[in-house]
Amino acid sequence: MSHSFTEIDIKPLGDSALIVQLGEGITPSIHQKVRALSTILEAQPFKGFIESVPAFHNITVYYDPVAVQQNQSKYGERTDRLLTSFEAVCQEINKLLEQVDERKEAEARLIEIPVLYGGEYGPDLEAVAAFHHVSAEEVIQIHTQNECLVYMIGFAPGFPFMGGMDERIATPRRENPRLAIAPGSVGIAGKQTGVYPLETPGGWQIIGRTPLELFRPDSFPPTLLQAGDRVRFVSMSSEEYKAYKERKR
Template sequence: MSKSYSFFPLGDSAVLIQFEDIVSEKVHRLVTAMARRLEKNPFQGWIECIPSYTSLAVYYDYDKIGKPDGFDTVFAYVCSMLDERMEEEAGEKDITKYEVVDIPVCYGGDYGPDLDEVAQKNRLSPMDVIRIHSGQDYLIYAIGFAPGFPYVGGIPEQIATPRKQTPRLLIPAGSVGIAGTQTGIYPIETPGGWQIIGRTPLALFRPEAEPPTLLKSGQYIRFRPIQAEEYEQIREVGL
């Protein structure tokens, strides 16, 4: 039986497991399932896994593995360990719970300066954009760009909007944006070109906490519209 995945070296201390090239929830479940398997049953020298849309980067300590018996290279040994865990995973049923994180968002105004532009580009009212954007659960495919920034796919084509031609120099932490058919949340103040339609008072990046990021790949999020008063209340509590 042919494999539905491939291994590629990333330098001398990491392997990239490439699943299918199509971005979908089905493929990403394979990515997150393999990451969970390695976290529960790591091989000698394993350090961590970094999931993405259709691939999983597996990092290991080259020195801790040393010269493995029966293998010409460390890369071959690691690939063998990964093959074993892929076979184990294939025999299990997917019993992952549908974990949804509630993200309160104050849309429009100073919190979402691009809401009207997104509505106009899609021939909708601002309230329609809010209703559509907050009307479903979204899968977090990856964390990156900035600490705790969730790359979230699958927003409806009705509100899909291209990035700005000229990025802003500073976007406030918590800003919720749209770029094409993706949506995301800026965890820290940073430049960016996404269309900002709202802001959450939740802290996505908390350096003093363990883990330091609120969200992780494989979770789902649902945006919940709130008013400015509730935004300020939550922000003052410091969640």
């Protein structure tokens, strides 16, 4: 069973969650709606709401079905039967969706991420350059040219999935993923770019590394980047990289 609000679909995910589909594709306009609904849910939580998890073009909403049923009288008009928890939460979501288009987008943060490109820290830089028949220097120039939008945090704590990278350097993932990629590694996968916050396996094309820590468990929030942030990559020298690392010790 699915419910719609204009072009938006709401579908169940098990018995204690649902997915609000706000469109298709990876676009800033759809992402703005995702951010708006997520913010509204946090500010106006319904009875039984647990949390929401925003993604590229949808939001997963987790709820306590028992709490929702106990609050049944607050949902819609009285009928001969009680609404299911899913139906009741759908009504609440539909009410909140009416505010999405009216909500003004908050000014996005712009965060600069310094990157040491190539060499041992960017082992796939030359492969990316060869794939596009350009020089490694041109790949760096293109990668630092645009501001990228953080669409979501996922895969690993603090890992930002970013769109807006120039398609001239869009490159498929590696055929053979690496078993371990160092923290701070900057990669390309298709039209996206991202930064590995922790050492994990991965198949992205690694073109450089940043000395910044993206996952900071002792801080609040524990991640440097948040969905909605804009990122500008800045090329740094090996000397600057080493100096930054020395300062952090």
